[in-house]
Amino acid sequence: MTIRVIVAGATGWTGSAVAKGVRAAEDLTLAGAVARSAAGRDIGEVLGEAAAGITVVATVAEALKAGADVLVDYTAPQAVKANTLQAVSAGVAVVIGTSGLSVDDYAEIDAAARANDVGVFAAGNYSITATLMTKFALTAAKYVADVEVIDYASAGKADTPSGTARELAERLSDLRQPATSKPVSELAGIRETRGGAVGAVQVHSLRLPGYVLSCEAQFGAPGERLLIRHDAGSDATPYVAGTLLAVRRVREQAGLRRGLDLLIE
């Protein structure tokens, strides 16, 4: 029996690559596709492939009516939480790709997922090399106290910091030894130039044409620095394998799990 998957954001940069990946996988079936502007069209035709017999719908609520095992969300920061809670309350597991959710949002999603005995998986970045950046940075944080995160993205990115940088900073913050830099509250001048605090880690977000998404953990120790950086290219292919791995594993456990490294140990 195949896993029935709804892709929300199926016409987007990432969601279209994921929808194609679902269609190509023998153990997965594309059971629904959500996007507002392509509503009413066959998703296969929208993707430039053979007809799928699946009509794109404008809302997750509508897509859920046909039944599914897993919802994958690559929509927008303002839509992802409601989509997730709708699927969870319908007993459908969720793989969250969309960025922009806060620690409080994730706590609410976790509580709903546990209450409904449903699995939810989220990763700030589903690419293997970005996940390695996080793993290497978490290792470095055991040895070096001072670290800050630099987040580079395109001028039009809807959220700040990126999901990649936010998850990295939260994870670093959990391990963090006290920094030696002066507390931001004690500084003279324009304090915002020191970035925003995600937990105990300062994050600095640049938004410039020319970037897709890059993320950097900069560690400093007396007399030396260590830079651990990931650069995303202009192709969404790197996110597909990790997303499909999460689709295959999300129903193993009720509640929320975060970070692709959990699945590639």
Ligand SMILES: NC(=O)C1=CN([C@@H]2O[C@H](COP(=O)(O)OP(=O)(O)OC[C@H]3O[C@@H](n4cnc5c(N)ncnc54)[C@H](OP(=O)(O)O)[C@@H]3O)[C@@H](O)[C@H]2O)C=CC1
């Ligand atoms: N975790 C990870 O590894 C990655 C995360 N991302 C994140 O995924 C999200 C999507 O990125 P990207 O693919 O570039 O976005 P795009 O803008 O290319 O695609 C968004 C898709 O979602 C649809 N959509 C947007 N808003 C809604 C809504 N309210 N209801 C239903 N459908 C909606 C769009 O169609 P329409 O507008 O017609 O509705 C489109 O199909 C971002 O938050 C990004 O940061 C991206 C790549 C990797």
Ligand SMILES: O=C(O)C1=N[C@H](C(=O)O)C[C@H](O)C1
């Ligand atoms: O908005 C994007 O484009 C991306 N967003 C993700 C994020 O917020 O971290 C990651 C991906 O590399 C591209």
